[in-house]
Amino acid sequence: MSDLSPPYHHGALRQALVQATESLLAERGAEGFSLREVARRAGVSPAAPAHHFGDAAGLLTAVASAGFEALTQALQAGAAAAGDDPRAALRGQGLAYVHFALQHPGRFRLMFRQGQLHADAALEQHAQAAFGVLAQGVQRAFGLDSTGQMRERHWNAVTALWSLVHGFAHLAIADKFAPLQGDAGLDAFVQRSLGPILDATLQGVFGPADAAKRPLRRRLL
Numbered sequence: 628m629s630d631l632s633p634p635y636h637h638g639a640l641r642q643a644l645v646q647a648t649e650s651l652l653a654e655r656g657a658e659g660f661s662l663r664e665v666a667r668r669a670g671v672s673p674a675a676p677a678h679h680f681g682d683a684a685g686l687l688t689a690v691a692s693a694g695f696e697a698l699t700q701a702l703q704a705g706a707a708a709a710g711d712d713p714r715a716a717l718r719g720q721g722l723a724y725v726h727f728a729l730q731h732p733g734r735f736r737l738m739f740r741q742g743q744l745h746a747d748a749a750l751e752q753h754a755q756a757a758f759g760v761l762a763q764g765v766q767r768a769f770g771l772d773s774t775g776q777m778r779e780r781h782w783n784a785v786t787a788l789w790s791l792v793h794g795f796a797h798l799a800i801a802d803k804f805a806p807l808q809g810d811a812g813l814d815a816f817v818q819r820s821l822g823p824i825l826d827a828t829l830q831g832v833f834g835p836a837d838a839a840k841r842p843l844r845r846r847l848l
Contacts, residue, residue: 643669652733688745695753700725702760713768728796803814
């Protein structure tokens with residue numbers, strides 16, 4: 628390591644390695660990841676990443692865990708920005724999910740590449756927290772008091788909504804919408820298409836929007 632490299636205390640070095648990893652993932656994806664390149668970008672010795680994370684999978688697992696934590700915050704913010712209406716909150720979550728993937732494509736892909744990650748309690752906790760935001764949003768949209776009251780059809784709604792935004796996000800970051808987006812580009816295509824797609828899906832799952840005004844007893848029949 629160069630004598631000009633900045634000194635780090637333990638916590639700062641760990642964060643520097645995570646940030647360098649995220650930068651490398653954004654540029655090259657998980658296929659172009661290497662501990663040596665991460666160390667170079669962080670300005671530390673090649674042995675430093677392994678010292679703090681054990682191996683490449685350990686570092687990638689920490690980055691994926693932080694990614695799920697950030698995704699949870701993004702989903703919560705998307706729901707909160709939509710106001711008090713439960714269906715609008717789910718729409719906001721969907722928009723936030725895809726926006727997160729577009730902002731952090733390398734990290735987003737990594738978060739779902741289990742073969743490159745260690746089994747890890749923090750990773751599982753943060754992944755479940757992100758999933759829980761969606762499940763609770765569906766619970767509220769069905770007018771239920773808790774996720775413990777949810778039955779198969781309610782969980783089917785969770786699966787349908789997650790599959791929609793997750794699939795859309797992966798197609799978007801893989802540039803598979805190029806034939807559809809026209810000259811305006813991907814961002815404009817997402818802006819004009821994702822909202823209506825979510826609206827149609829939410830109507831299919833929950834019924835017309837005015838059904839939310841009917842008594843809960845009638846809607847559950």
